[in-house]
Amino acid sequence: MTQHLGHTGSAAPAGEQGRRPERTGWWRDAVIYQVYPRSFADADGDGMGDLAGVRSRLPYLADLGVDAVWLSPFYASPQADGGYDVTDYRAVDPRFGDLADAAALIKDAHALGLRVIVDVVPNHSSDRHAWFQQALEEGPGSPARARYHFRPGRGEDGQLPPNDWESVFGGPAWTRVKESDGAPGEWYLHLFAPEQPDFDWEHPAVHDEFRTVLRFWLDLGVDGFRIDVAHGLVKAPGLPDTGQTGQLRLLGNARLPFFDQDGVHEIYRDWRRVLEEYPGERIGVAEAWTPNSQRTALYVREDELHQAFNFHYLQTGWDAEALRAVVTESLEAMRPVDAPATWVLSNHDVVRHRTRLGGGLPRARAAALLMLALPGSAYVYQGEELGLPEVTELPDEARQDPSFFRDNGQDGLRDGCRVPLPWDRAGSSFGFGRGGSWLPQPEDWGEMSVAAQAGDPDSTLELYRKALRLRHEHPGLGAGESVEWLHAPEGVLAFRRGDFVCTANTGDGPAELQEIPGELILASGPYDGRGHLPADTTAWWSAAPGTGAATTDGTGAATGQAGA
Template structure:
């Protein structure tokens, strides 16, 4: 096939002249327990992050998003928060958090912190007070406590399932030892859901926002942003919830199947009032403070409601992540995303990996590169590592060529795959235990980073300790092995981020280009750059007289190889 005759096609998105930083930023996700360990205990911490911020500056990102570091019993890796205004000793102190924010700002980086408003830890003071106070108390009204069904209340109040597997209800025990009421938890039993119909909950989180804004953070990533408000009466529902629904690889878009959670516990109208209230708080602070929602919502037109002018600033585009390695799906997702978000004046926020999904270097090496298993382990299909990395590099260069904002998950700039052979007895994800091992869970994408190929623990910790073992092959992917090495994934990301900034691609427009190869090759113009992504398994001829600015893999003899993306300048 040839791309010699690229013809202008649909203009999907026009350039954006607005200057707020979050509209065009590349934001790097740090998962603190696995980024860098300064204390030597094998668990990453805030001083470790601070010491490695130069890496992010060298990489060329604009901001850092920190996954939770709050005080927590760590039943779900910190997403079970016991105190929203303190740092867990595992990660350091409030002074360490202040030092991290200050150092990031010195280096020109913005800082976004995680907010977990759907649920607390069962060790949070509120929940402990609710257990002590008993049925009908104001303390229990902050959560979803209900009497059970059945003759003796022995059945859960409804049939909802936990996203981590098993029932979404756990029964309490009264002080006299008899069975008591039930409480709702969409996730683990140690993560009771808050009742957002209660004004005390609203007031508490407004104060939490101000606490961290006053300490200088530049915004928030909102966990389970579509889940806080439940349908009135908590009605039964016969559907199934999961970390990501629809992992069947289907390719529809604005009737999207594969990027949303469904049911009366998600995407209720009341969540939007919460975001309007929070937006009013953020707008009282200077510096364009921002809010990004983790909302697994479909269709895209419904997701766009979270980023209307008086709500959040960004919302992760999980439809793009869910499309996988499939050119027609990606084209439809990209086009529909711009249509939906442009209608409300919001940027589109691209993402390929995070702490909740198998890394795209592994997903794209599966026999079906649109499949999204919740973890990969012994006995499961093992990805083709070489093919997965080749496709992942191409997908990343495609994403970074798109107008809007983009999120990079720690280690994807190194081309890290999941740890797909992790021993099950080392796993910590509650999803693994609640499903009896049917879902391997998310530990494989959370393994500590490799910084130095020849150091114990690959340089993650001064003692060589790591809370999860690193695959031996990660030594060759360590930062020091890739820095300065021509063709490395790390240098590809650095070059892409530099060119993205120089060419102002984040604020650019997108016009699709048509060719006979459109079913397998994505081609578009963004300002002065033409992006070509070959998702086929055969090579295609490049346009004549094309100047290659950057490519995800080697090019030769005017050919764009299979599983390769190139940024070009055309005459």
């Protein structure tokens, strides 16, 4: 059956036919590139990436066209969980360099027009942090233990954990310590690995400590913070049982007594006041896993943080109806709090979207072009601009993800998205560094390298470069609160933003566009802008309002709601 792209199902309100008026808030339409420092570039040849390596590749990121760089943790750490177990929040781990390297990186990034966002990890520290070591030494009832969640066990002689909470990485969320006399003692809470004890945010010293940490890095020049486990800092009073069994999933949407408690919001109101002490619009970004978009929106009210990751979008498959629903819900949830929606396909914690979505590279390219067309801010994970797939055949002895080593843990595939990047066609680590790489790279990595793709107009790297340039130049792209949905064939997602139209075919076969939306300006795969839009293809069009498929049908339906 012939499929057609018809007229609109909803109309944009007056004043929304073009780009939003210029306003302060660089983050509202920023494209932010995530660097996982261990795997980006290795300057000293030890097989692990470092800050000097990142600094050397900043011109590449500026040329790519991103607006900011987000650095995953590079703080002093035993690396039990890839740096998310911190011993000193004001020091650079020697594996990555020193504070001078961090300052030089920030300075060079600013000179290239790039802003710098760094991770902050406030839910937990390393078990080797001075505070935790002091807590072990001073024993039950000490002031030092009050900065963490120490509790006596249940059952005879306290041999059972204090409650039924499970670690995200598998197994109980509690570990029992030996007291100074060698006897089994209290238990401490760790929602992640045992090497990551949770802070107790009821203690004023924890608040004081992180205010000073924020100011330390703001004084060094960072432009903002990505807040790890932003939803986890406050636990329900009394630490009640969940009554659930089975493995907790980080991506789950259940209401839990240790995630997304209302008390976290006062913390972020306090942090917002710290951010506003500094010039240049410094921002806070919440990694907040919440049950729905409405709960996510609470983190970005005007007196709290600036952005929150849209994990509901990341969890959505390659399906036009499902994508339309999550985009609509996301935009509607953010509008009352006047915050930008964010869009992300991949990061250091999930299977790369080329593999996760199925369909290979064509689908990954189409998904990227769709994401970059949506109103708000977008996040790009290192290597997705090269079309890298998940590395699924790592030998067990090479793996380092703590979830891989715990019974009933997650699938352990986080290592597969953290394999070091290929910069060159050849060499011991394809240009990552001089001394191999901390995770083995596939043999075909060189053909996906930056060197192999740069200058090739059909490459994924050049597709990203073109898309990011158009995103800056085209008046219908970037910031905004709404899309105007268009009637489309089954399996096709189509929307207008001013004089910009996006069509994405998520179906199994080509779809005929009855009316061409305008001038084709970019497509994710082979397509000349006429006739059938191939499967797993997204096309960008430039069209004057009121022409072609962008003609409204006069229904006046609310922007962002699904049309007929």
